Amino acid sequence: MRDKVKYMFLMLSFILIIAGIYRGEAGEVLEKAIDICLECIGIG
């Protein structure tokens, strides 16, 4: 049973990554991460 669950999670993770890339989220992550996050450093 546990084996089935881990393979299910593995498959689901690939599906989520592909769906996320398809929705343009990798670009969104990049767009935010290339600028200094002022909130993270306690200024924003």
Place this chain on the structure above:
Amino acid sequence: MGSFKRRMVQFASTLIGNGYFKGFAKGTIYRGKLKSFCFPGLNCYSCPGAYTSCPIGSLQSVAVGLKHQVSLYVIGLLMLIGTIGGRFVCGWLCPFGLFQELLYKIPSKKYKMPKFLSKLKYFFLTVFVLLLPALFTNEVGIGLPYFCKYICPAGTLEASLPLIIRNAALRRAIGIMYYWKLLLLGVTVILAVLFSRPFCRVVCPLGAIYSLFNRVSFYQMNVDSSKCIKCDICNKNCPVDIKIYENANSPECIRCGICMGKCPTKAIGSGFKTGKRRMEDEKVLDTGSGTHSCH
């Protein structure tokens, strides 16, 4: 030897993940395409040396935007890493975990963390990382990365301090929030000297996510119950204070492997277990001469 190997991997991971040294020299950050990938450990993407993004920062940065409230991409990446190794990342790859381990080496009186506090990290994950950034937005629908803004001391250490030192414009913008973050970092440092890995155990939302996969991950810890004499040496040396012989794949286990090196009877093992490998283990156990797989 195992402990030395792990320390080297921790340093290598920290250096590779933060290898953009030009950023430290100039007080700027890396702006290349690698930033669309997430680092597996907690590593602020505003660190001048960071080549990749922080997964917790990315989860929030997508949620605070106008397009999506949940990032399937980041959740998928974290699920993939968790399914492979569970909290292996915490014990071997996380720069902030390494920072706390080094602080704990400072000689002082050491204290045990009350166990119930470990549940708090799920609160920080749910409220500060998932709910608040997606639900509390301004008039135009933009939210805030609440965990990064109000809680995370990793950003202060890895990003804020090096940037403020080298960047005059940022220095001029310092306000009350900066001092709040500095205070949080100071408290974390003091607690990390007194308690083993306090941030990982009580606050870290990334550890909370990976912990959900410890039981089902491909990488598993196991204890041979026929060899274990319950001497508790594993527990006394465990950085997160668990009894591995009671629950080999506890959500709290960071898979550092210290217990394996300390066990006098070599009862503790670990490895990648697939269905085929598990059946082979069980077959050996049936003959009475093999190791006991915990799952």
